[in-house]
Amino acid sequence: MTAWAELAPGDVSVIVPHYGDPALAEVLVDELRGQPGGADLEIIVVDDCSPEPFPPSTAARVFRRARNGGFGSAVNSGVALATKRLLLILNSDLVLPPSFVENLLRAAAPWQPAVAGPALVDLHGTAQMSGRHFPRTSHYAVEWLRPLARWRNRSALHEAVGHDTRCVPGTTAVTDWLVGAALLVPTELYREVGGLDERFFMYCEETDLQRKLRDHGIPSVYLGDVTVAHEGGASSDSGRRLSWLLTSRFLYARTWGTGAGSMRVALVAASLVNFAFGGLRRLLGKPEQPMTTLRRELSTVHDSAREAKRRSARPRTNVTKQVQP
Template identity: 45%
Template sequence: MSAPHSAAPVTVVIPHYGDPDPTRALVEALLAAPGRSVAAVVVSDDASPEPYPLPAPGEDALRVVRRERNGGFGANVNTGLAEVTTELALVLNSDAEITGEQIDALVAAAAPYQPAVVSPQVVNDDGTPQWSGRHFPTVGHQVVEWLTPLARFRHLPALHEAVGHDVAAARAQAPTPVDWVMGAVLLLPMAQVRAVGGFDEDYFMNSEEVDLQRRLRDAGVPSIVVPSVRVVHGLHGSSDPLRRRSWLVDSRFRYARTFGHPRTLKAALTAATGVNFAVNRIRQARGTDVDAAAVFRAERDLIWKGTHR
C-alpha cells in the first residue's frame, strides 16, 4: 500500500476504546481501498476491556498498539502517532465515514497550506454541520453555552457564533483558515506536532485538540477547514452523559489555567448557574418536570470539581 510520489503519504491513526466493530469496519474499508495517499493504518487501543485484534497474516499495512492503561484521547493518539514515519498523519475517530478517495482529496487540498492542521467539513448523518472550524475558547463562549435558557435558540447562527462555532467556515466554499478544527478528522504535520510535544496528556477527554492547535499556532502553524471534502461523523458516543459533561468542564478549566483566566471562568459559570436556577424555579412552579435545586447542585459540583483537578 505504498503511495506514489504524486501524493503525500499519510499514516491513518485511529484511537480505539470499547466496541471493536466500528474500528474494524473503518480499518477494513481503508485497507481495501486506500487511495493514493494512505501508506499505513495504526490502531491505538487505549486498554479496551476487549482488546482490538492484532493484524492478520499479510496485513502488513496495519499496525495495532495496545496501551497498558486508559489515558484518554490525547494519550491514546500520542501512542499511535509514535508509530508514524510519514510526514503527515490523519487522526480518525472510529465513527467517521471516510474513504481513501476522500483522504486523497483532503491531502491534495491541504498541500498548498502545509505545514498546517487540516480538517474536512465534518457533518452529521443528516448533512448538518458539526462546526469543524471554531474560535479559540473564551469565557463568554462558555457562559453562553452554560445558560440553559438559551438552548431554545440553538438553531440560530448568532448563537452558534456566541458559543465559539465559526459560522463563516461552515458556509465557505474554499479552504478557510480558522482558529482551530475539531478532532474527529484531523490531518497533522508530524514534524511540527512533535516539535511542540504532541497532545497534552493531562487532558483526559475534550480540549486536547484546541490546546495542541493553540501551541501550534504560536509556532506559526495554521488550522484550515477544507469544505470541498465532507465527512460524516456519527457522534455515537457510549459514555454516560454526566461523565462526558464532567470531562468537558474539567478540560475547559485546564485550558483556562494554561491560556485563559480560570478565576474569571469560575465566577462567570457560577453566575450562569444562578441564572439557570432562577429560570428553573419558575419552570418548576409552572409544572415543568425539572428539579431546580438538583440541577443547581449538579452544576455547582461540576464547577467545583473543574477548579480542583
C-alpha cells in the first residue's frame, strides 16, 4: 500500500479559472458541491480580471486577479492558494456527471504520482481526442492543410495531426500529454516544476507542463472509463483563439527546440497549397477568395512567429515564487 492507495475529495483542491460570463463557472461550482464528498472539496475560482466578475460565493473561495494574464496565470494564482495534495484543474465550460470526482480519483489512484485526465466528449457525446503525442512540425503542417479537412475524422489523419488514437472512451493509456480542460496533478510536483509557464497566454501550457513532468519521470494517463462533457471555446472568439494557438505553438517550439523556423516554413508551404486548392475551387464555381485567404494565413503565421520570439525572451514563470495572496 502506498500513500496514494486511497484518494478522497478531501485530498483535492479544485482550480476553476473564470473569464467572461460567470454563469458557466457558477453551475460548475454547484455541480462540484453536489458530488458525493463535494462538501470536502477545496474549490478555488480564479477570476482572471474578467469584465464580468465572478460574484461572491459561499460555495467557493474566489480570488480576483488584478490583470488578465491567461489560463496559466489564472491556474497558478489558484495553486498559490491551494492546501490539498492534489490539484483538479477544470475549465469552467465542463458539465460534470454524478460522482465524477470520486470516479476520477478511484481510476487515478493506482497510477499516482501522475497527471491524470478523463475522456473529454462534446455536448453530443463525441470524443474530443484529448490524449496527444508531443507536438512535431508535421502535425501542425497537416492540420493547416485545408484539402485534408474532409478526412479529419479518419484514424490516420488523427494520428497525423498528433492525436493519440489509443485514447478513446473506455480505454486507459499512458500518453504524452492530455488536453488541459480537466487535469488531476499532484500539488507538490506541480510546484516543483514551476507550474504552468505564464509566457503561454492560452494553449500549449499544459503540453509544456506535462513535458516538464515527464522529464521528472511523471507520466500522463488517459482514464477513458471516466467521461466529462466539454463545450470548448466558451470565453473567446475564434479569431483570437487561432492567434493564441499559433503563437503558443511557436513558443513551445522555441522552448523545447523542436524547430520554430521549420514550423514557419512548413506553415507557409501549407498556406500556398491552400491557395492553390482555393483557386481550383473558385474555378469550379465555389465561393472562394484564395488571395484574401492566403494573405490572412500568412499574416497570422508571421505575426504569431514574431510574438512567440518576443515572449521567448522572457524568463519562465515559477509558481513557487508567487506570493501567497
